[in-house]
Amino acid sequence: MAVTVLIPMPLRPFVGGKDALELDGGSVGEVLEQLTIEHSGLRKHLFGDDGRLRSFVNVYVNDRDIRQLAQQQTQVAAGDTVSIIPSIAGGTAVADALPKLSHEEILRYSRHLILPDVGVEGQRKLKAARVLLIGAGGLGSPAALYLAAAGIGTLGMVDFDVVDKTNLQRQILHGTQTVGVPKLESARRRIEDLNPNVQVETFETRLTSENALDIIREFDVVADGTDNFATRYLVNDACVLLGKPNVYGSIFRFEGQASVFYAKEGPCYRCLYPEPPPPGLVPSCAEGGVLGVLPGIIGSIQAMETIKLVLGRGELLIGRLLLFDALRLKFRELKLERDPDCPVCGRNPTVTSLIDYEAFCGVGAEPAYEGAEVTVLDLKEELDAGKPIAIVDVREPHEYEIASIPGARLIPLGELPERLRELDDHAEIVTHCHHGARSLKALEILRAAGFSKVRSLKGGIDAWAVNVDPEMPRY
Amino acid sequence: MTLVLGPAQLAAIRQHGEADYPHEACGLLGGMLDGDRGVVVQLVPLANQRTDAARNRYLIDPEAFRRAQARLDRDELEVLGVYHSHPDHPPEPSAFDREQAWPRLSYVIVGVARGRAGEVKSWRLSDDRAGFAQEPIILEERKVAWQSPS
Numbered sequence: 001m002a003v004t005v006l007i008p009m010p011l012r013p014f015v016g017g018k019d020a021l022e023l024d025g026g027s028v029g030e031v032l033e034q035l036t037i038e039h040s041g042l043r044k045h046l047f048g049d050d051g052r053l054r055s056f057v058n059v060y061v062n063d064r065d066i067r068q069l070a071q072q073q074t075q076v077a078a079g080d081t082v083s084i085i086p087s088i089a090g091g092t093a094v095a096d097a098l099p100k101l102s103h104e105e106i107l108r109y110s111r112h113l114i115l116p117d118v119g120v121e122g123q124r125k126l127k128a129a130r131v132l133l134i135g136a137g138g139l140g141s142p143a144a145l146y147l148a149a150a151g152i153g154t155l156g157m158v159d160f161d162v163v164d165k166t167n168l169q170r171q172i173l174h175g176t177q178t179v180g181v182p183k184l185e186s187a188r189r190r191i192e193d194l195n196p197n198v199q200v201e202t203f204e205t206r207l208t209s210e211n212a213l214d215i216i217r218e219f220d221v222v223a224d225g226t227d228n229f230a231t232r233y234l235v236n237d238a239c240v241l242l243g244k245p246n247v248y249g250s251i252f253r254f255e256g257q258a259s260v261f262y263a264k265e266g267p268c269y270r271c272l273y274p275e276p277p278p279p280g281l282v283p284s285c286a287e288g289g290v291l292g293v294l295p296g297i298i299g300s301i302q303a304m305e306t307i308k309l310v311l312g313r314g315e316l317l318i319g320r321l322l323l324f325d326a327l328r329l330k331f332r333e334l335k336l337e338r339d340p341d342c343p344v345c346g347r348n349p350t351v352t353s354l355i356d357y358e359a360f361c362g363v364g365a366e367p368a369y370e371g372a373e374v375t376v377l378d379l380k381e382e383l384d385a386g387k388p389i390a391i392v393d394v395r396e397p398h399e400y401e402i403a404s405i406p407g408a409r410l411i412p413l414g415e416l417p418e419r420l421r422e423l424d425d426h427a428e429i430v431t432h433c434h435h436g437a438r439s440l441k442a443l444e445i446l447r448a449a450g451f452s453k454v455r456s457l458k459g460g461i462d463a464w465a466v467n468v469d470p471e472m473p474r475y
Numbered sequence: 476m477t478l479v480l481g482p483a484q485l486a487a488i489r490q491h492g493e494a495d496y497p498h499e500a501c502g503l504l505g506g507m508l509d510g511d512r513g514v515v516v517q518l519v520p521l522a523n524q525r526t527d528a529a530r531n532r533y534l535i536d537p538e539a540f541r542r543a544q545a546r547l548d549r550d551e552l553e554v555l556g557v558y559h560s561h562p563d564h565p566p567e568p569s570a571f572d573r574e575q576a577w578p579r580l581s582y583v584i585v586g587v588a589r590g591r592a593g594e595v596k597s598w599r600l601s602d603d604r605a606g607f608a609q610e611p612i613i614l615e616e617r618k619v620a621w622q623s624p625s
Binding site: 011056 | 536537553559571602
């Protein structure tokens with residue numbers, strides 16, 4: 001029953017310099033036992049103090065790893081070859097010691113610890129991980145909650161906003177108690193309650209080309225929950241330049257997208273969208289609305305992918321764009337290819353440092369409207385003085401139903417070019433919308449059509465509700 | 476033991492460390508034993524297979540090791556050791572390096588601080604696995620060029 005055992009070079013001095021031995025045994029375990037009895041110096045190199053084969057010692061029976069067979073119970077017969085093959089590992093001292101788990105943490109994470117793909121080692125990786133969330137809003141809320149609950153050791157968050165009542169329909173990180181409080185403060189309170197083991201690092205600032213590299217550099221994974229194109233391109237480019245994975249999510253009305261942009265292993269956001277859409281073409285959530293549960297689903301997917309990245313397990317959304325349609329309840333998947341000509345991650349990148357993303361996305365490139373705007377208080381005064389003014393409401397009918405300014409005429413922005421005839425081109429006109437952005441576009445359309453006395457209501461109907469008519473509901 | 480490297484090999488190890496920064500670079504040292512000198516003849520740079528924690532871990536899995544060894548076998552060379560980089564850390568073996576180490580191999584470590592390769596040191600594990608001892612590195616220009624047939 002002689003089996004040939006091949007000895008790798010580093011161990012040969014322990015077996016008298018031989019590269020192969022003939023040994024007896026019916027299983028791999030028996031053969032190794034025999035080997036270490038005959039050559040006792042080998043034992044501590046092959047087996048750890050717990051008696052188990054060391055992780056860097058690989059045993060093959062005729063070209064097959066015993067991990068894929070029956071481990072040490074793998075049967076062997078005369079003529080078989082058992083090879084001991086090294087794998088070689090090491091690393092710097094930092095993560096040497098992945099942080100240990102306290103008894104409280106072991107109890108808290110017990111449902112993770114009994115998962116074969118997480119276990120104690122995985123949970124310690126989560127504890128060692130540093131994850132940065134850009135935005136503590138719709139997507140950042142579920143992502144922050146699940147990542148904190150899962151035991152991510154350090155959660156960084158970038159946001160500069162204050163909790164507003166309109167956020168609460170979807171931003172479940174915040175609550176009625178924290179309306180008016182900075183979002184990061186609100187997030188810190190909620191996370192400390194959910195899991196006090198998490199270190200929260202807050203960056204109460206707008207992410208800019210000046211600070212992005214310094215902030216992102218300190219983290220392992222970035223989850224992007226931004227609501228504007230300038231920041232999205234900024235996050236993408238900074239992650240590519242720093243070699244960080246960027247877990248992307250975006251939502252609009254009833255549809256969402258998610259992917260993992262990791263230039264080391266696949267495409268980046270610019271491979272998918274080399275150029276931003278023209279400003280104003282894609283409305284924001286504030287303009288277009290969003291179903292509250294939708295960011296819950298997409299943000300949770302971002303949390304999931306982040307955890308998989310940290311654990312190094314499973315198939316990631318790298319090179320795949322997940323599309324979710326809430327109304328049809330369908331997930332679809334597009335395969336994304338790396339663009340060899342991508343300006344940031346391609347073969348000959350032209351973007352090698354951060355640029356001016358607001359200019360890139362056309363923000364601020366709109367013509368100046370100085371003198372073209374009227375404040376709600378001035379308008380109220382003019383109306384009270386009996387000045388004949390035609391107020392044109394360019395919002396959508398469902399918005400008009402929520403609240404409207406008395407006497408205003410509803411012509412949704414999209415219909416305006418066809419309905420110019422309904423307006424008198426010599427009259428004083430004031431356009432208004434929700435917050436004052438669409439009404440500026442309406443003003444542009446009207447001026448181009450020859451209307452000379454047009455102004456736009458600054459701050460829209462929302463400013464009207466705050467400053468003129470407190471009885472009016474805000475939305 | 477003394478490790479003998481060619482100046483070009485030392486430069487290549489440093490370059491590999493810089494190229495893969497901030498991740499750990501790794502590879503094997505192929506060569507011949509000559510008394511108490513391990514003479515490196517060929518470097519086999521390998522991809523770090525730890526994509527989950529490449530900043531502070533490296534891994535050469537058994538398949539990669541087998542392939543590299545097969546390549547060295549053709550040239551009748553042995554695996555004399557391993558090189559790897561320590562991004563933003565000194566070239567001293569960590570406790571993790573020791574836990575994972577094989578005896579009788581040279582462990583060459585290059586410290587790479589902020590993308591720039593610094594000191595290079597070589598270490599060997601003691602036979603009782605208790606610790607690493609530093610071994611001298613000698614630079615020698617070889618007169619005969621070794622070339623892998625591939």
